[in-house]
Amino acid sequence: MALTQARTMPGTLELLPPDQIAFQRMLDTVRFNFERFGFLPIETPVMEFTDVLLTKQGGETERQVYFVQSTGALEKSAEGLPELALRFDLTVPLARYVAEHEHDLNFPFRRYQIQRVYRGERAQRGRFREFYQCDIDVIGKDQLSIRYDAEIPAVIYSVFRDLAIGPFTIWLNNRKLMRGFLEGHGIADVKQQAAILREIDKLDKRSQAAVTDTLAGEEFNIPNHVLADIIGLIILESRREEGSALTYLDTIEQSYMKKLPGDPSLMKEGIEELREVLILMRAFRVPETHYAIKMSIARGLDYYTGTVYETTLNEHPQIGSICSGGRYDNLASNYTRSKLPGVGISIGATRLFWQLREAKLLHAAASTVQVLVAQMDETLLPACLEIAAQLRNAGIATEVVMEAGKLGKQFKYADRAGIRFVAVLGPDEVAKGTVTVKDMRKQDQVEMSRADLASTLRAQLAQEAPA
């Protein structure tokens, strides 16, 4: 019989067990922290009705959407598109979820969601067509206190501290501040404001000169003295030290807001929001070594209306933002007349994992298996199984070698697989009621009574477990 070649679609990240374990630990850490801050889990179906999913998007997004159809139902919807499509983010499904279940939810609704999303990207190294997003959002009804904007960086700090992937910085800004600054300079058209902010947001990826050139171009038509003021503002970022962010904010108020030729009120509102967020972040105990304000952070999306966040690894700026988000005025205006303001962030876990692995920042994860029960002699299998049952009842993940073989080979297997302990039972041990345990990390070997086995190993494993 001819074989079919076993292969996966490009743009997916399928992992071997050791990497899958490391990835799963990353997701578990994220989830633990989301729950620790009182966010509730939801999951949504991977498919949405096409008309629900593509309500507001179009163009680029639509070309990237994966459509779904069952063989039995090939008919297309009125617009000629298939009836179902895969979600491309977790924000549209959240909006649909909140609108659909509005009367069954408590507001502010604090949800987390860790699921895969799908984008028909061109196949390219480091670009994924299937990837995990880890999102949190707080959704208010009619209004939502600015205080939640200060809670979000506390969650970000807690997540990345626990992920232990090196020093990081949470960058903050406020879109009202930026739009207000442009308004005070006479740029009142909201679309033009948005276009300028999209250019400003590229400052990190391009260069100051390149952004200046673009903004000086005909398309934007910005007077020279205004352009100089814009560039002066957007290159500002506070230092990551006690009090710096608030001091910088005062400077911005004095040197930029107060000198605006036009109406400064929107910029003032933005500054005051950002100030309140910065002050509250202290009460949330986010250390200022880990955050700063940065005037070029604007987020590409017009969807955001107030506070915006990005997060970068200090020693790996080339990775770009690993956690981004912000405040928005209205989550679900396509589905409900209720006003649902919110604030949230998203971590692209698949891309982050891939980049950490590329940068060799991933430590080889220990196996999920904690003890391997070796087997020297087939007649001892029942004793081995008893030991295993005892360990498993104590919550210790245990694998049993089912067929007797050379002990050296079994040690080697445990070592390669990252299994910490090997329990060995020979006829001597069985007679004495003991077990010999080899610690593969410390490379030492201890004989202990069966009665002590589970508690001893549990104590040693607990020493290294994450909090």
Added chain:
Amino acid sequence: MALTQARTMPGTLELLPPDQIAFQRMLDTVRFNFERFGFLPIETPVMEFTDVLLTKQGGETERQVYFVQSTGALEKSAEGLPELALRFDLTVPLARYVAEHEHDLNFPFRRYQIQRVYRGERAQRGRFREFYQCDIDVIGKDQLSIRYDAEIPAVIYSVFRDLAIGPFTIWLNNRKLMRGFLEGHGIADVKQQAAILREIDKLDKRSQAAVTDTLAGEEFNIPNHVLADIIGLIILESRREEGSALTYLDTIEQSYMKKLPGDPSLMKEGIEELREVLILMRAFRVPETHYAIKMSIARGLDYYTGTVYETTLNEHPQIGSICSGGRYDNLASNYTRSKLPGVGISIGATRLFWQLREAKLLHAAASTVQVLVAQMDETLLPACLEIAAQLRNAGIATEVVMEAGKLGKQFKYADRAGIRFVAVLGPDEVAKGTVTVKDMRKQDQVEMSRADLASTLRAQLAQEAPA
């Protein structure tokens, strides 16, 4: 602006947070037990290439497949089907995974996989188009010891004991035993054997009379005395008590195998395999109150070649099997010439959850949020946030009420949401350095020092946490 109606595709189970928490706990329990037995995690992409996915299937399965296409790539494959399709189980992706990564895996390869699968079922109450499967398999290279067949029921026992959804029974049989029985009666055609086993498998759902009538029909052409012997065998099931399964197996050997007119060797092989499994299950400490042999369990799929399993809830037989599987000779013959025998099971978690909820067997889950920090007065917010930071650092999931309001309302919110503790800070408490904690379950209220808060609550929460 016209609104789009927020709605989800029928045949999906989207949950509100309290149910999602209960469902997540179910999946966590399953995963914990899979890991405890030394199974390693893998995940595969939701989409497979159509030619890889549909290698051997056809007919019914094909009509139920969801095909996927991105707008940019509408071209179809040679056979006229779209290039990609959603997985309909976790077995085909496992076969593809093992064949693709064969040289990077250790054998026996013990993997678990907890992901959603997709089937274009007709919309119907209790039928799902998107549902979770929780699978474990042990895959050998060239050969795999029968001992692994005895380990599987130990995992099943451990999972359903911990899920605490009432008494259950693991039913065992062996397809060699059944096929050998038919062979010994002169029914040598493998296809006819398979067809008869499919009918036998329906005994629980139909009736003894209905199955007898079907097997007596022209299609099967079974002589009357053989039919009587078949019916006599398939109604046998052992009692769930010490030694019963092995005694029944002896009876089957004496009363059925030894009286076969033809060659009993295949039936003998099946009996010996089942006997070895039953003996080893004792060493795995599976209590015989929780398993039995049952001769009508044959599994519909010809894929299984030896031991087969089903699991039912004693008090809810109408739910049917909640965990099924068995031994197979060759996992991935479509993708590789390597012989890969294995044994595994699958739990359909979404359907199980839905049915438990329908049968009112689900206990209302406590919230993932463990403490709500109430707020009486806006000036005390920083103190509230400090308490929250302290609790979160101790790993306690904590939500803070961000806007001061009536305490009664805040208690009510905690009660409805299933949050166990409410921490209250008034000006008195702040002055004294204390917190008042209300236990919503016990309905008592204790004032304690801030220094003791985290450790006291942690101890109380730990008392009720699962092992």
